[in-house]
Amino acid sequence: MPTYTAPTKDMQFILHDVLKIADSDVPGYSDLESDFTGAVLEEAGKISSEVLQPLNAIGDTEGCTFENGVVRTPTGFKDAFEQMKAGGWTGLDMPEQYGGQNMPYVLGTAVGEMFSAANQAFVMYQGLTHGAASAILAHGTDEQKDTYLPKMVSCEWTGTMNLTEPHCGTDLGMMRTKAEPQGDGSYKISGQKIFISSGDHDMADNIVHLVLAKITGGPEGIKGVSLFIVPKFHVKEDGSLGARNGVSVGKIEEKMGIHGNSTCVMDYDEATGYLLGDEHKGMRAMFTMMNEARLGVGMQGVSQAEAAYQNAVEYAKDRLQGRDVTGTKNPDGPADPLIVHPDIRRNLMDQKSFTEGARAFLLWGATLIDQAHRSEDKDADGLISLMTPVIKGFLSDEGYDMTVQAQQVYGGHGYIEEWGMSQFTRDARIAMIYEGANGVQALDLVGRKLAQDGGKHVMAFFDLVKTFCKDNAEVDGMAEFVTPLKTASKDLQGASMYFMQNGMTNPNNALAGSYDFMHLFGHVCLGLMWARMAKASLEALANGTSDRAFHETKLTTARFYMARRLPMTATHLARINTGADTIMALDAANF
Known part of the structure; x- marks a missing residue:
């Protein structure tokens, strides 16, 4: 079965030799000395290889189950989630005010790559929560922040984003989910959403759904879309949980990959929701979450390529096939290892040069986000806005291709489930589609970002x-x-x-x-x-x-x-x- 070793040495090289983060004047970067980041990355690497990676194949084969209205995650996921919460990993770069550790985003990105490489489906539960919390942090009222963020930062409660409907994906102006205003300032949300990652599960006490819907009587099309906070369970004034809200799971989607993540059809039947941000400005609020998610999806492409590459290298060194045309390299064996052959070398060098270059690109992008948010640098904000569709689209496309090339090193064994290589390819495939299919990313880049x-x-x-x-x-x-x-x-x-x-x-x-x-x-x-x-x-x-x-x-x-x-x-x-x-x-x- 596949293994994974966190590339901490390469990350340290990029952070300190290339990006020189400790010398930066971005607030918080002066704390990122090599010894400190090394300790964080080493510990994250241990969790990745010892806790998360062993559950990756289990999640793939077992998947999530849905019975009598209850969604259950694969064996071992719940215990691993508790370890993640206990270690504070879910709030690494979130504000201390809400229980986070306030580390820079660049460190969270490096840690996130490790976790995703070890078990992409698992880490999506906390990744979606991070995005939802970021949207509430950016657009919520003080009361909403105080109500939801402490529990979401700790992942006692998790979060989702609800955009897609059966009849509309990219064209969100066609959505039919409705929001009826109530006299107390709340809304009744009714409609169906599909493809909702981490939509329901057994690892958190509450799930905070961020739902796009149209307020009755509002403008037509995308200009009439608003964003709402719709918790699975009502939250009482003292912060305790009340009755079940009008939201339920229709089914779990059967997918090509990421089987360990509960991708759900969500039904809203006059569920109580609360406006997040301004009326009819839902896309602006949702894009806070989507842009973060798009960077995370680019990271998923890199992480799956890295994990697949590591295993392909080991196989190429061990598997004996044919003789080196320039002379025998393994005279005591019946054949030379695969890695002597030029085409295998080409294949592996494609993978290696992509993953290491892409990692540097991701971490540089993360420093731009820190500059934009921590230093209020508008130029950095504009540059990362330009780069976001490139990071998402290019890295997920190339990352998927590299998992295919890693399979190719194995020959027929790469196609057999026993060796585990197909999971990297199947899991990586979704990154080219969700959070805006890559064709849409390209259109956004050329149609909007170039002229911005x-x-x-x-x-x-x-x-x-x-x-x-x-x-x-x-x-x-x-x-x-x-x-x-x-x-x-x-x-x-x-x-x-x-x-x-x-x-x-x-x-x-x-x-x-x-x-x-x-x-x-x-x-x-x-x-x-x-x-x-x-x-x-x-x-x-x-x-x-x-x-x-x-x-x-x-x-x-x-x-x-x-x-x-x-x-x-x-x-x-x-x-x-x-x-x-x-x-x-x-x-x-x-x-």
Whole structure:
């Protein structure tokens, strides 16, 4: 069966050698010394490998059950959830005022990757709760915060987000769930929601649903959507739980993966709800949760790729198949290990260069969130807003592809459930769909984010890459990383220029190239991360590091990404430049 070891060493390298977080002036970062983050990451790594990972296959095979109105989680999940709560992991980066530890988001992101790699379905219960709590924190009244946040931060109560309905997913303006105003300021919520992750379970005393609904008599379409807090059990004035609210589970969805998470159909029958934020401004409030969730979904892509890669490497080293064409490497055995073969090496290097580059991209994105929230830095907020669809879409697409490649290393054994590799692929697949399917992420990137604030933020990214290339062009050893990064950045600028010149006259030209643009952008971001990591490793080697092997390996992997992966930007640009004609040429009847 698969195993998992938390990549704490690589995380420490990114946090301290590349991002240099302890030197940052972001409030709270001065506390993030290497010894402190190392201790946190080591402890999280132990929980990941010793508590969560052993339950991953159990969750996959058992799934959740629904009987007599009660949803039960797989064997061992409840005890593990208690350990997570007891260790304070559920509130690591939440405010102390509500029982959290107020750690920066970047540390929570590193810990979250470990937990998700060990058991994605399990960690979704607390992940959805974190998102719901963040929405209440940002948009709730003081009374709502005091009522719900302490219990949600501790995960005594968990949370959900309820958007999708049977007849509408992305087009939320079509929703039918209604909210009838009551004389006491509450609302009666009626309707059905589907695909609700962590919708009901046996691990918390209460579940706080955030539900999108339309107030009777409000505007049509998306402008009439509001967000409501709808608890499973009513909460009394003293904070204790009262009677059951009018919310119930219709069924548990049967899914391709994440079987250990209870994805439910939720029925609301005049359930009592409380407005969160302003009337008819529900999407603004929900996007606080959705944007956080989208970053978390990008992280899921990376985490599943990392877990799958670790197991593929071990298999490639152990499995004997064929002989090295350049000469026998295992003369005492009947064959050489798989890892001697160039195509297996290519496969594994694709995975390794993606996971390490993507991890750096995620953690850099997390520092932008900290800058935006802790330092009220509007430029950082704009930049991470631009990056969010790239993080979600590109990393979940590529992460899924890497789990498939990890399966491929195993050959037929990768397709057999006994070896456990298919779970990584099945679990990773949902990340490309939920929190906005990746095609929608691409449309958001090209249709909204590029032009946001007059294109200020994409220009800031171009300047960031340009400045890095200029500052490091003459640095010893950096030319082989700077030159391909500069070329890739020019491809990204060329694609942006194409949209500016052709998108207004024919919007389909921009939309037809949006998916390629998202991937082009993603490769440039990983190229920037690899160039930054290469610089950090060159400096470490020049300063006489005691761990030469780590940094030499990092440089070798960086060279691979620059030579074999980053040139994909040219392909994406070529596809973008063809416009929409060939895509839109067929009549619908001819498909």
